[in-house]
Amino acid sequence: MAANTGGLTAVAPSAVERPSAARLAVAANTGARPALAANAAVSVRGLIRGFGPKGVLNGVDLDIAPGEFVALLGPSGCGKSTLLRALAGLDRDVRGSGVIRVPDRVSVVFQDSRLLPWDTVLGNVTLGLREHAETRACRALAEVGLAGREKSWPHQLSGGEQQRVALARSLVREPQLLLADEPFGALDALTRIRMHGLLRDLVTAHRPAVLLVTHDVDEAIALADRIVVLDHGRTATVRPVAPQVGSAADAAGHEALRRDLLTALGVHTSVGTAIESAAGAAEAAARPAAAGAR
Amino acid sequence: MSAATVLERPAVAPHQHPDLADREDVRPAGRRLGPGPRRRLAWLLGPSALLLLWTVSSGTGLLDPRVLSEPWTVVVTAGELIADGRLQENLAVSAQRALLGLIFGTVVGAVLALVAGLSRVGEALIDGPVQIKRAIPGLALIPLLILWFGIDETMKVLTITLGVFVPVYLQTYAGLRGIDLRYVELAQTVRLSRASFIRRVVLPGALPGFFLGLRFAVTGAWVSLVVVEQINATSGIGYMMELARTYGQTNIIVLGLAVYGILGLLSDGTVRLIERKALSWQRTLAG
Numbered sequence A: 001m002a003a004n005t006g007g008l009t010a011v012a013p014s015a016v017e018r019p020s021a022a023r024l025a026v027a028a029n030t031g032a033r034p035a036l037a038a039n040a041a042v043s044v045r046g047l048i049r050g051f052g053p054k055g056v057l058n059g060v061d062l063d064i065a066p067g068e069f070v071a072l073l074g075p076s077g078c079g080k081s082t083l084l085r086a087l088a089g090l091d092r093d094v095r096g097s098g099v100i101r102v103p104d105r106v107s108v109v110f111q112d113s114r115l116l117p118w119d120t121v122l123g124n125v126t127l128g129l130r131e132h133a134e135t136r137a138c139r140a141l142a143e144v145g146l147a148g149r150e151k152s153w154p155h156q157l158s159g160g161e162q163q164r165v166a167l168a169r170s171l172v173r174e175p176q177l178l179l180a181d182e183p184f185g186a187l188d189a190l191t192r193i194r195m196h197g198l199l200r201d202l203v204t205a206h207r208p209a210v211l212l213v214t215h216d217v218d219e220a221i222a223l224a225d226r227i228v229v230l231d232h233g234r235t236a237t238v239r240p241v242a243p244q245v246g247s248a249a250d251a252a253g254h255e256a257l258r259r260d261l262l263t264a265l266g267v268h269t270s271v272g273t274a275i276e277s278a279a280g281a282a283e284a285a286a287r288p289a290a291a292g293a294r
Numbered sequence B: 001m002s003a004a005t006v007l008e009r010p011a012v013a014p015h016q017h018p019d020l021a022d023r024e025d026v027r028p029a030g031r032r033l034g035p036g037p038r039r040r041l042a043w044l045l046g047p048s049a050l051l052l053l054w055t056v057s058s059g060t061g062l063l064d065p066r067v068l069s070e071p072w073t074v075v076v077t078a079g080e081l082i083a084d085g086r087l088q089e090n091l092a093v094s095a096q097r098a099l100l101g102l103i104f105g106t107v108v109g110a111v112l113a114l115v116a117g118l119s120r121v122g123e124a125l126i127d128g129p130v131q132i133k134r135a136i137p138g139l140a141l142i143p144l145l146i147l148w149f150g151i152d153e154t155m156k157v158l159t160i161t162l163g164v165f166v167p168v169y170l171q172t173y174a175g176l177r178g179i180d181l182r183y184v185e186l187a188q189t190v191r192l193s194r195a196s197f198i199r200r201v202v203l204p205g206a207l208p209g210f211f212l213g214l215r216f217a218v219t220g221a222w223v224s225l226v227v228v229e230q231i232n233a234t235s236g237i238g239y240m241m242e243l244a245r246t247y248g249q250t251n252i253i254v255l256g257l258a259v260y261g262i263l264g265l266l267s268d269g270t271v272r273l274i275e276r277k278a279l280s281w282q283r284t285l286a287g
């Protein structure tokens, strides 16, 4: 898929609407939606979103198979959160067009744990649950290693614990799709690695399709089955992650993929290999470089 | 790594450690900017100091009893009035008026705030008139209320209600509108029904504002009470004081003031107590 060389220049509001209005007309004629993948959990075609005159997403196409773990990479401000919010149906007031199909049960994990401060940990997990709310919530809390903390207030938990509660809250409703927007962005490197393990276990147990937004190339490689790079409002690069690369058993493959992704993110550097503690550093390197590339 | 590895926590919470009491506890010096931990009964300090000042200035003759009766005279007067039943009788009448007005006003204020806060139509219909009512002093409405309802209880309770509902409305509305949009988004992603959304997000989120309004309202209720009882009444603490004025009985007037003061302090304390229990999730300077 080619990157939009036009870049993020101002798009007139009418232009934002047009392309997929045409698509939709075609779809109506043929009585079918424009080539949505039939058995994908998530299928997105020609997604356009913009704030004011500025286009952010310029025709994103994306499919996620049931149970597939997709990581979404991209420089800061490229529209990752915008895409995720569109999938979560949280962008009613944002201009745009395109076709989105998502499953019935969608859960969202935000960068902030977003726990209701006036509700206990248990209350936060049961939010919106109907049958056997407490039993299920307790089980979910035990799963993230927080059994016994049900009666605590959110402010009594550490940042990592709060994020675990948020994970429990999203998984307790057995989602078919889990949307996570930099869920570990605010955590320290060590806690983050622990959380990777936890998330991998939970996803293996519950098998939702996952879209994980992240800045962190290594996080993406460690967790995802497939990595998508968002560039200039389109899904520019798609890389499958072989299992032995994800688990870092294949060190050379791991390094190659990492460099490939950094290049896709606009970081042209041999420094990439020098940074071993990677996570934070790669992220720090990616941001200014990508911003400068525009 | 499995979920179980994350589980490991020390079996005993550090602050409950049994032999921590006799350990050395040296900490770096640091300045605390918050007011520090709460002390029990500390709220009594201010009122007690005031009482002491009054007693001392009366005892030393600094304060002329014709200007302000001595505390002990007031206590004796209270004893006499309780003995012949007048104090309790008037107090009961006053308390009933204040309480009724407070209840009606609080309910009306809270319901209006919810309607105005949760719907644009409600906002457009309700907010303007309340702001207008807010600009009209409660006292200015009394002549009209007397014309409409006469001088009986309805007028008195209504006057108090009108004084109470405004602060409850204003603060609850502000609290509700101040709820972080992120929580509303969260409610959408977990597909809360409208009813659960109100119960689990809106009401608890608006509660701090509501309590603030309630504290204003309680004070306002007593103020309105004084006004209606001194203008037009045949019973109640205000009436008792008004009667005392015509006979020049300073001691009864001061007793009335003291009763109002104590009632105000007690009711504010009660609201604060409920507030602290209901808002125990909050971590603020109040502590």
Ligand SMILES: Nc1ncnc2c1ncn2[C@@H]1O[C@H](COP(=O)(O)OP(=O)(O)OP(=O)(O)O)[C@@H](O)[C@H]1O
Binding pocket: A051, A056, A074, A075, A076, A077, A078, A079, A080, A081, A082, A083, A215
């Ligand atoms: N509510 C909004 N109003 C106006 N502009 C917005 C709004 N939300 C996002 N934007 C703009 O849209 C662009 C994409 O934002 P988005 O939050 O999707 O970026 P992102 O890829 O998630 O960045 P980051 O990695 O820093 O979180 C940014 O340029 C941002 O300024």
Ligand SMILES: [Mg+2]
Binding pocket: A080, A081, A082, A181
């Ligand atoms: Mg973002």
